[in-house]
Amino acid sequence: MSTALRIAVIGSGPAGVYAADLLTKSDAAKAGLELSIDLFDRYPAPYGLIRYGVAPDHPRIKGIVTALHKVLDRGDIRFFGNVEFGADLTLADVREHYDAVIFATGAIKDADLNIPGIGLNGSYGGADFVSWYDGHPDVSRDWALTAREVAVIGNGNVALDVARVLAKHADDLLPTEIPENVYAGLAASPVTDVHVFGRRGPAQVKFTPLELRELSHVKDVDIVLYEEDFDFDEASDEAIRTNNQVKTMVGTLTNWLVEQEDKPQTASRRLHLHFLHSPVEITGAGGAVEGITFERTELDGTGNARGTGELVSYPVQAVYRAVGYFGSALPELEFDYRRGVIPNAAGRVLDAQATPVPGVYTTGWIKRGPVGLIGHTKGDALETITNLLADRDLLPTPAQPELNAVEEKLASRGVEFTTWAGWLALDAYERALGAANSTGSLLRERVKVVPRAEMVEISRSAELESAGDASHSHG
Ligand SMILES: Cc1cc2nc3c(=O)[nH]c(=O)nc-3n(C[C@H](O)[C@H](O)[C@H](O)COP(=O)(O)OP(=O)(O)OC[C@H]3O[C@@H](n4cnc5c(N)ncnc54)[C@H](O)[C@@H]3O)c2cc1C
Known part of the structure; x- marks a missing residue:
C-alpha cells in the first residue's frame, strides 16, 4: 500500500x-x-x-x-x-x-452576447474561431472565410488576436504552427476590412500594450482610427495619469490617429479600431449576416459608457464576438x-x-x-x-x-x-512535419496534427513501440 x-x-x-x-x-x-x-x-x-x-x-x-x-x-x-x-x-x-x-x-467557450441576430449565419464566437485556427481537435475543420467586411466585438486581447488573424495575409502566418487547413482557409479569404468595436473609450480598452503595438507591424494592413471616438472623461484622465499601461496605450492610439492624417493608406487590408460603440443588433436577410448596428455611447465621468440614442450601422458579412471566455x-x-x-x-x-x-x-x-x-x-x-x-x-x-x-x-x-512518452512522440512528429514543410528561408517549427484520432494514434503507437516499460502498456 x-x-x-x-x-x-x-x-x-x-x-x-x-x-x-x-x-x-x-x-x-x-x-x-x-x-x-x-x-x-x-x-x-x-x-x-x-x-x-x-x-x-x-x-x-x-x-x-x-x-x-x-x-x-x-x-x-x-x-x-x-x-x-x-x-x-x-x-x-x-x-x-x-x-x-x-x-x-x-x-x-465564448461568453454569451444576447443581441438580436446573434444566431445568424456568419455570426461567430471568437473562442470558436481561436479553436479553429489553433487546430483544436474537437471543432470543425472548415471555417467559412467568405466575408470582405468583418466586425469583431470586444476590446480585449482576444478581440485583437481574432482581428489580427483575420486581417493578416496567410503567408505571414505560414512560418507559425498553423495547421494546413487553416493556412488554406486564410489564404482564400477575400477580407479587406476588419472592424473592432469597443463599448467604452480608448482609456478603457482591455488590451495589453504589446498586443496593441503589434498591430502596426502587420504587413499590408493599415490601422484606421476615428477622431470622434477619442473621448476622455475625468476617470480616463485619472487613469492616464496614474496607470502607465493606460498611458502607453492611449499614447499609442493617439499617435496613430495623428499619423494617419499625413500617411497615405495604401495597404490592401484595413483594421479599424472603433470606440464608444455598443452593439444593438446584427442584421441580415435570408438568415445570413449583412450588417451590424451599434448605439453610440459616451463616457459618464466614471469611465463607464451610457447610450446616446444615436444608432450607426456598418455593412459586414461576418461578426465575431470576443466578449470573454466562460x-x-x-x-x-x-x-x-x-x-x-x-x-x-x-x-x-x-x-x-x-x-x-x-x-x-x-x-x-x-x-x-x-x-x-x-x-x-x-x-x-x-x-x-x-x-x-x-x-x-x-x-x-x-x-x-x-x-x-x-x-x-x-x-x-x-x-x-496517452502518456508523456506519447506526447513526446506527437511533439516530435509535429516538429518533423514542420521541417518537412520548410523550404529555403521559410522555417516551420511545427505543423500541428489536428484530428484527435490521429493524435491518439501517433501517441499510442509510439508508446507501444517503446514497450519494455510495462507501465506504458494499455492492455
Ligand atoms: C485566445 C487567448 C489568447 C491568449 N493569449 C495569451 C498570451 O498571449 N499570453 C498570456 O500570458 N496569456 C494568454 N492567454 C491567457 C492564458 O491562456 C490563460 O491565462 C491560461 O491558459 C489559463 O490557464 P488554465 O490552466 O487555468 O486553463 P487552460 O489553459 O484553459 O487549461 C485547462 C485545461 O484543462 C483541460 N480540461 C478541461 N476540462 C477537462 C475535463 N473535463 N477533463 C480533463 N481535462 C479537462 C483542458 O483540456 C485544458 O488543457 C490567452 C487566452 C486566450 C483565450
Whole structure:
C-alpha cells in the first residue's frame, strides 16, 4: 500500500502544471512528504490554452511551454492525456485512487452576447474561431472565410488576436504552427476590412500594450482610427495619469490617429479600431449576416459608457464576438453560472451549502474566472496548493491508491489514454512535419496534427513501440 500523498490534477494547462510543480517544490515536500501526482487532460496534448488559445503568431509564449515541458519531463508527475473528467473518470474514481484532486479545467467557450441576430449565419464566437485556427481537435475543420467586411466585438486581447488573424495575409502566418487547413482557409479569404468595436473609450480598452503595438507591424494592413471616438472623461484622465499601461496605450492610439492624417493608406487590408460603440443588433436577410448596428455611447465621468440614442450601422458579412471566455460546469461539482467558475474559498471547492468539500480543490481560470495572463495562474496555484497541504491531515483516505490502479481502471473501460512518452512522440512528429514543410528561408517549427484520432494514434503507437516499460502498456 502506497504511503505517498496521491494527488490528481484535472487539466494540464498552465494552472494545472504549475499546481503540480509547486506541490513537488513545497516546504512539505522538502521536509520529506512523499507525493505522487497524476495530471489528466481531455486532450492528448498538454498545455491547455497555450496550445489551443494563444495565437500562433505569438512565438514568445513558446518560452513558457519550454518551462512547462521541463516540469513534465522530469518524470515525477505522470501525464494521462485523452482522459475526460466526467466521461472517462468520475469524482468517485478520483476519490477511490487519490487523497485529493485539483480541478484546473480552464475555459474554452465564448461568453454569451444576447443581441438580436446573434444566431445568424456568419455570426461567430471568437473562442470558436481561436479553436479553429489553433487546430483544436474537437471543432470543425472548415471555417467559412467568405466575408470582405468583418466586425469583431470586444476590446480585449482576444478581440485583437481574432482581428489580427483575420486581417493578416496567410503567408505571414505560414512560418507559425498553423495547421494546413487553416493556412488554406486564410489564404482564400477575400477580407479587406476588419472592424473592432469597443463599448467604452480608448482609456478603457482591455488590451495589453504589446498586443496593441503589434498591430502596426502587420504587413499590408493599415490601422484606421476615428477622431470622434477619442473621448476622455475625468476617470480616463485619472487613469492616464496614474496607470502607465493606460498611458502607453492611449499614447499609442493617439499617435496613430495623428499619423494617419499625413500617411497615405495604401495597404490592401484595413483594421479599424472603433470606440464608444455598443452593439444593438446584427442584421441580415435570408438568415445570413449583412450588417451590424451599434448605439453610440459616451463616457459618464466614471469611465463607464451610457447610450446616446444615436444608432450607426456598418455593412459586414461576418461578426465575431470576443466578449470573454466562460468556464464550463463539471459533473458532480457545484457551479457558479453567473461567473462561470467552480465556487471555492481560496481554492477549496465548496458544496451547495458553501462548505468545503474534503479533498477537492481548484485553480486557474476555472477558479477565478477567465481573465489574466499565464503568469497569473502561478499565484493562483500557490494559494490552492498551500491550502491543500494545510488540510492534509483531514484528507479522505483513498481505497486504492496504488499507482497502477487508475491505469487499469481506464484500460478496463477502453479509454485510449496517452502518456508523456506519447506526447513526446506527437511533439516530435509535429516538429518533423514542420521541417518537412520548410523550404529555403521559410522555417516551420511545427505543423500541428489536428484530428484527435490521429493524435491518439501517433501517441499510442509510439508508446507501444517503446514497450519494455510495462507501465506504458494499455492492455
Ligand atoms: C485566445 C487567448 C489568447 C491568449 N493569449 C495569451 C498570451 O498571449 N499570453 C498570456 O500570458 N496569456 C494568454 N492567454 C491567457 C492564458 O491562456 C490563460 O491565462 C491560461 O491558459 C489559463 O490557464 P488554465 O490552466 O487555468 O486553463 P487552460 O489553459 O484553459 O487549461 C485547462 C485545461 O484543462 C483541460 N480540461 C478541461 N476540462 C477537462 C475535463 N473535463 N477533463 C480533463 N481535462 C479537462 C483542458 O483540456 C485544458 O488543457 C490567452 C487566452 C486566450 C483565450
